Amino acid sequence: MLRGFTATDKKLWQLAVPMILSNISVPLLGLVDTMVIGHLSSEVYLAGVAIGSSATSFVFMLFLFLRMGTTGMTAQAWGEKNQQKLVQAFFQPMILALGVGIIFALFHQPITELILSMMGTQHATHHQATLFLSIRWLSAPATLANMVILGWLLGVQYAKAPLILLIGGNTVNIVLELLFVLHWHYAVSGAAWATVIAEYASLVLGLYLVWRASQQRNLSLIPRMSHLSQGLARFFRLNRDILLRSLLLQLCLISFTIIGARLGTTIVAVNAILLMFLTFTSYALDGFAYAVESVAGEAFGERNAHSLTAIWHSACKQAMAVALVFSGIYAFFGQNIIQLLTSIPALQQGASHYLFWQAICPLVGVGCYLLDGLFVGATRGREMRNSMLIAAIGFALTLLSVPWIGNHGLWLALMMFLALRGITLGYAWRQHQRQNSWFDLSR
Secondary structure: OOOOOOHHHHHHHHHHHHHHHHHHHHHHHHHHHHHHHOOOOOHHHHHHHHHHHHHHHHHHHHOOHHHHHHHHHHHHHHHHOOHHHHHHHHHHHHHHHHHHHHHHHHOHHHHHHHHHHHHOOOHHHHHHHHHHHHHHHHHHHHHHHHHHHHHHHHHOOOOHHHHHHHHHHHHHHHHHHHHHHHHOOOHHHHHHHHHHHHHHHHHHHHHHHHHHHHHHOOOOOOOOHHHHOOOHHHHHHHHHHHHHHHHHHHHHHHHHHHHHHHOOHHHHHHHHHHHHHHHHHHHHHHHHHHHHHHHHHHHHHHOOHHHHHHHHHHHHHHHHHHHHHHHHHHHHHHHHHHHHHOOOHHHHHHHHHOHHHHHHHHHHHHHHHHHHHHHHHOOOHHHHHHHHHHHHHHHHHHHHHHHHHOHHHHHHHHHHHHHHHHHHHHHHHHHHHHHOOOOOOOO
């Protein structure tokens, strides 16, 4: 073992590395989507898929509580060595996920019409987006169920499973999309069907991994109705708070895009390029957040304050090192990365003008990612919700600077949003430490 590299450090890296690798496959999938559809005969195909993907991403991200809540409750049950709670942590959110998913699949037509009417798309693009969404919603039961499976596997610290699940599903998606769109020329419908089939393939693979994890850990996942009805109040309260948190997060991100669009076409394109930096940073730091969720949740279940402190110190040390690496790469090689992303001189110049925001973003945001993991592991949804509300208010107030400093004001608001999330959760964490109240959920 390396000098100064503790057992807690090693455990966090064992959990974080697979999640970082699997997370990076997500934006790569989006890149392949753009490349495949972008080579069709008309831009309306790409516009239709972009609108459809944005709509489904927004809706499904609202249900991220299925992943986050499941991880926290499973990790705590794992720390308590409580098999009954492990069964509850899997089946309670799974029943909710399948129920909501079936509703989306059955009523996909009115849901599609409602969303597109709110977005106000043009006729040709509207037709392609409708085609994409009418198929894509059929995957809703599998998409939401996969969130639960991923959360449960993280909670029992099956480190390789998320890597297998996400990369396996994304690989199926990419292969089918190349086959359906480029070989069989099914265009937008082919892209949608590729995603649907990949989601159900991931579901089958995920259920196998859950079975395998339960066998390796000598767990029996046979549910009893009397057990499933217990703890429902806490389950719904936690998921309600994380749902509201996710809604506030999505509204801020959408506001960033909408206000950027009002600053002009060039600014929209420049921000799209710069957001690629943010995407890879967030997915990398999320890998540590997921690891913290799992290990901190286990410590919470054990009521082990010493272990929790060791986890927090280790996570801060490791994630800050990763953030510094990303910050350094963006500062010294950002220009080269921009040139790889676009060959248009005006966009290269514009992106370079705002590049310093990307260099400071990993350092500003690292705290909020880690603290999210800590609070998810403790299932403290109310404090996460309140933190996000304060950050959203700060984001909105900072947007008032946009008329004076333009796109810099937009990026300043985003930095403020990340910083306030970290500051507010950090303050709550320190208060719990001083009052010795972290393990008391009644407070």
